[in-house]
Amino acid sequence: MSIFYREVLGRDFRLRGFIPARDYPRGFVIAWVELVGFRANEKPGDKEEEDGVTADSFERVALVTGAAGGIGRAVSVRLAHAGWSVLATDLPEASCEETLRAVREAGGDGMTLAQDVTSTSGWKDVVEAIRDRWGRLDALVNNAGIEGVVAPFENSPEDAFDRVMAVNVKGVFLGIQTCLPILRERGGGSVVNVASVAGLVGDPNIAPYIASKHAVLGLTRSAALSAAADGVTVNAVCPSPIETRMMRALEKGMSEEAPDAIRTSIAGSIPLGRYGSPEEVASMVAFLVGEEARFVTGSIHTVDGGMTPH
Numbered sequence: 148m149s150i151f152y153r154e155v156l157g158r159d160f161r162l163r164g165f166i167p168a169r170d171y172p173r174g175f176v177i178a179w180v181e182l183v184g185f186r187a188n189e190k191p192g193d194k195e196e197e198d199g200v201t202a203d204s205f206e207r208v209a210l211v212t213g214a215a216g217g218i219g220r221a222v223s224v225r226l227a228h229a230g231w232s233v234l235a236t237d238l239p240e241a242s243c244e245e246t247l248r249a250v251r252e253a254g255g256d257g258m259t260l261a262q263d264v265t266s267t268s269g270w271k272d273v274v275e276a277i278r279d280r281w282g283r284l285d286a287l288v289n290n291a292g293i294e295g296v297v298a299p300f301e302n303s304p305e306d307a308f309d310r311v312m313a314v315n316v317k318g319v320f321l322g323i324q325t326c327l328p329i330l331r332e333r334g335g336g337s338v339v340n341v342a343s344v345a346g347l348v349g350d351p352n353i354a355p356y357i358a359s360k361h362a363v364l365g366l367t368r369s370a371a372l373s374a375a376a377d378g379v380t381v382n383a384v385c386p387s388p389i390e391t392r393m394m395r396a397l398e399k400g401m402s403e404e405a406p407d408a409i410r411t412s413i414a415g416s417i418p419l420g421r422y423g424s425p426e427e428v429a430s431m432v433a434f435l436v437g438e439e440a441r442f443v444t445g446s447i448h449t450v451d452g453g454m455t456p457h
């Protein structure tokens with residue numbers, strides 16, 4: 148009888164063993180319950196991609212902000228490789244088209260939207276777009292960020308402070324607040340905030356950036372406690388210097404004449420002797436939104452080549 152079900156229903160399912168024909172009514176019920184149970188329990192990791200890579204997700208949707216930038220693009224592509232659908236957002240002037248192309252090349256389904264993370268109505272529009280396209284959201288990656296101005300503490304401009312706080316802190320705050328309801332609807336989901344080692348140590352020349360990333364850790368811990376009852380995890384990633392536009396800007400801000408010397412000096416202060424790659428940050432994000440991290444919340448994960456224990 149079991150073989151009959153397999154052929155008729157056209158898919159594999161765990162067989163309970165041979166069911167004698169005389170047990171037909173009871174056997175049918177058991178086999179049916181097992182098939183339904185198998186489908187209901189199908190979970191991330193069950194889907195095999197054609198190239199043999201086991202996908203870490205199953206029809207899951209992620210929103211990645213600042214996705215036109217170095218880390219945002221790498222995160223989008225990494226998630227697409229793992230089978231996620233990705234909504235890649237960034238400022239209107241920072242096109243996500245290249246990210247979308249890379250997501251599709253990785254076999255993912257994707258969409259882009261212009262979004263300023265400091266705008267409440269912008270966040271609402273993004274969630275509406277997600278509902279229209281996929282009807283669900285499983286992960287929010289709050290990645291958009293700016294470095295601000297490099298200047299000694301006393302000369303740090305007030306307007307630059309306000310802008311850094313608006314993007315790096317308010318943007319994360321609004322993102323969590325707006326997306327929690329839709330994340331909760333699925334009975335679980337994840338938020339990953341891209342903070343920085345700047346959230347763990349001080350620096351006299353980028354105080355607003357340092358303060359903003361410390362604040363992201365406070366938001367992470369508070370949101371984790373707020374969302375835990377709904378099964379939504381909230382974690383932060385703290386990268387050290389990573390090979391992106393942001394580090395080029397900071398190196399120039401520290402020395403207009405000799406940014407390469409700054410870069411060599413910073414890389415030398417990292418025990419592993421180099422900057423990290425955007426892909427190395429993306430791997431940690433992928434872990435935190437994946438099934439294997441379901442018991443991880445409210446925690447801070449450095450990806451820093453040993454910089455902070457130093």
Ligand SMILES: NC(=O)c1ccc[n+]([C@@H]2O[C@H](COP(=O)([O-])OP(=O)(O)OC[C@H]3O[C@@H](n4cnc5c(N)ncnc54)[C@H](O)[C@@H]3O)[C@@H](O)[C@H]2O)c1
Pocket residue numbers: 212213214215216217218219236237238241262263264265290291292293294314341342343344385386387388389390391392393394
């Ligand atoms: N590169 C590093 O060394 C490093 C280290 C630690 C943490 N980080 C953090 O990683 C994140 C990504 O940085 P990155 O290195 O990829 O830099 P990046 O400049 O390449 O990317 C940042 C992206 O954020 C976008 N953005 C800026 N303001 C925005 C706004 N108001 N709304 C929406 N998008 C906005 C930018 O357009 C850009 O595409 C940032 O939060 C940054 O602070 C970077």
